Amino acid sequence: MKAFVTGGAGFVGSHLTDRLIADGYDVVVFDNFSTGRDQFLENAQRSRKLNVVHGDVLDANALSSAMRGCDLVCHIAANADVRFGPEQPRRDLDQNTVATFNVLEAMRAHGIKRLIFPSTGSIYGEPEVFPTPEDAPFPVQTSLYGASKLACEGMISAYCEAYGMQAFIFRFVSILGERYTHGHIFDFVRNLRANPDHLRVLGNGRQRKSYLYVADCIDGMMVSFNRATERVNIFNLGADEYCEVTDSVRWITERMGIQPRIEYAGGERGWVGDSPFIFLDCGRLRSLGWRPTLTIRDGVIRTVDYLQKHAWLLEARP
Amino acid sequence: MKAFVTGGAGFVGSHLTDRLIADGYDVVVFDNFSTGRDQFLENAQRSRKLNVVHGDVLDANALSSAMRGCDLVCHIAANADVRFGPEQPRRDLDQNTVATFNVLEAMRAHGIKRLIFPSTGSIYGEPEVFPTPEDAPFPVQTSLYGASKLACEGMISAYCEAYGMQAFIFRFVSILGERYTHGHIFDFVRNLRANPDHLRVLGNGRQRKSYLYVADCIDGMMVSFNRATERVNIFNLGADEYCEVTDSVRWITERMGIQPRIEYAGGERGWVGDSPFIFLDCGRLRSLGWRPTLTIRDGVIRTVDYLQKHAWLLEARP
Numbered sequence A, B: 001m002k003a004f005v006t007g008g009a010g011f012v013g014s015h016l017t018d019r020l021i022a023d024g025y026d027v028v029v030f031d032n033f034s035t036g037r038d039q040f041l042e043n044a045q046r047s048r049k050l051n052v053v054h055g056d057v058l059d060a061n062a063l064s065s066a067m068r069g070c071d072l073v074c075h076i077a078a079n080a081d082v083r084f085g086p087e088q089p090r091r092d093l094d095q096n097t098v099a100t101f102n103v104l105e106a107m108r109a110h111g112i113k114r115l116i117f118p119s120t121g122s123i124y125g126e127p128e129v130f131p132t133p134e135d136a137p138f139p140v141q142t143s144l145y146g147a148s149k150l151a152c153e154g155m156i157s158a159y160c161e162a163y164g165m166q167a168f169i170f171r172f173v174s175i176l177g178e179r180y181t182h183g184h185i186f187d188f189v190r191n192l193r194a195n196p197d198h199l200r201v202l203g204n205g206r207q208r209k210s211y212l213y214v215a216d217c218i219d220g221m222m223v224s225f226n227r228a229t230e231r232v233n234i235f236n237l238g239a240d241e242y243c244e245v246t247d248s249v250r251w252i253t254e255r256m257g258i259q260p261r262i263e264y265a266g267g268e269r270g271w272v273g274d275s276p277f278i279f280l281d282c283g284r285l286r287s288l289g290w291r292p293t294l295t296i297r298d299g300v301i302r303t304v305d306y307l308q309k310h311a312w313l314l315e316a317r318p
Helices: A011-022 A038-045 A060-067 A089-110 A144-163 A184-194 A214-227 A245-256 A296-309 A311-315 B011-022 B038-045 B060-067 B089-110 B144-163 B184-194 B214-227 B245-256 B296-309 B311-315
Strands: A002-006 A026-031 A050-054 A072-075 A114-120 A166-172 A174-176 A198-201 A211-213 A232-237 A261-264 B002-006 B026-031 B050-054 B072-075 B114-120 B166-172 B174-176 B198-201 B211-213 B232-237 B261-264
Touching: A002 A011, A002 A060, A011 A026, A011 A038, A011 A072, A011 A214, A026 A038, A026 A060, A038 A050, A060 A089, A072 A089, A089 A114, A089 A144, A089 B089, A089 B144, A114 A144, A114 A214, A144 A166, A144 A232, A144 B089, A144 B144, A166 A214, A174 A214, A174 A296, A184 A198, A184 A245, A184 A296, A184 A311, A198 A245, A211 A214, A211 A296, A214 A232, A245 A296, A296 A311, B002 B011, B002 B060, B011 B026, B011 B038, B011 B072, B011 B214, B026 B038, B026 B060, B038 B050, B060 B089, B072 B089, B089 B114, B089 B144, B114 B144, B114 B214, B144 B166, B144 B232, B166 B214, B174 B214, B174 B296, B184 B198, B184 B245, B184 B296, B184 B311, B198 B245, B211 B214, B211 B296, B214 B232, B245 B296, B296 B311
Parallel strands: A002 A026, A002 A072, A026 A050, A072 A114, A114 A166, A166 A232, A174 A211, A198 A261, B002 B026, B002 B072, B026 B050, B072 B114, B114 B166, B166 B232, B174 B211, B198 B261
Antiparallel strands: none
């Protein structure tokens, strides 16, 4: 079996690549290395089962050429940052919606029938039901990022119906762990290393968030892929708990051994489209036998340790 | 007040244009006349309040130029045919998703804050709740058309959140009436005029469908626009009843005074993405004081009469 992993040199993509190789797959990583890193593929490079193609998912011809001969597509490449949508609305449309269309068309051209796709809990907008199940009341979108992932989910489902494909769609909470390269835990650690005396937190700090450790995330995806049997399989993928932003700040500062002054920008939301409360009902995936191994607190601490040991990641970004 | 109506020379768009002019608006119609008709604007042309711009919503610069100075945008232009999605998947992405992005970006550039947008009951896929309310369980898409309208709804909602816009989104059943130019009632009448002895019906004829007369549809949109106050206002727009395809065939043939042999292609669905049962809960819009004036049967008959009197419409299309 040969798997094609877009964004395979990135945070989640490289972990998935490692796992697919461990499970016996040959893997083609297709990545433009905008946030992907050669270093993240060091493990995978040691096997003879990895082929890395430098390319952009918006280059439909290059994408299609590289995909030829694969049996499974994992479309992980995306603009994965919800926060900057309003500054660059075209980015979510192009890098998520149009890119996913290109992936689906390439699959159709080559007769590839199976797709793994990470979506996001942000597509629930500001839900009224907690923990939020996959069949929650039809939500209203509050972020351009969520809207673009919703567009992808819709297209993927319609392609499954029209062309007999099978999809495994995962609505992620924020993912943490080794190779983590963006998001507010990343920002906190970077800013605290630059100035251990002071930290500015967006919002009032009372936003309730859920996180999942990356190895648990990858395991959840593979459990679903190996066991779920519907044409369109949609799963929430998160922890059975949540924390407040103040909690994660405390865990981070304790781990770093510092006592900064914390300044809160105020407001229930950290940015436009920020959901004040994310807590997903993951019972559907648990019913297949999956469960996370790390608590949110342990996932945060492990991420802090990783970033401290790989400070070049913090410094490489503005 | 000046309204901008994309697709304003088409079926629903020209009726909305007539209504806006009657309500005192100046109107800029922006249409590429791919399915729009000069004849549909004859009423509106008699006023001095209409300005027609030939242009395509995929030409972002032309769209933005034409929109300057308007206070309200009604984005009616779309690929509105659910049936041919699998033959041309790119059409739904471009003509619906990307076109709506262009409209939103032009609105943002000009600081235009209010948008009327027709979506579709097809975004409920194959729902489990009937009549289906706006907050039905999060649906799985079954058609590329529905998926593209879902993508539009999501983007519009996120733009409202990010840029302080206000949207009025309507999930239509099939609309019937004067100037109707596509859909299976259209096909039935055209085919029966060509051959009054025989009619082939896609599916088993037991598909349950809901329809709404176009004047009732326009009235529902304006009631919502004038009375709803949320940032994102989403309304189902349909009749309080449904019929089977066999019913509509019977009404059509009776009105035409013919007794054709009916051949059913078979299957629960007429085409890929066809929903076997569409019946929307329109209580939310009714609570604002709207109600339809014509039954489905009367709407079908009025459509047959219109098409018989305007046979050039039937003949102009393949």
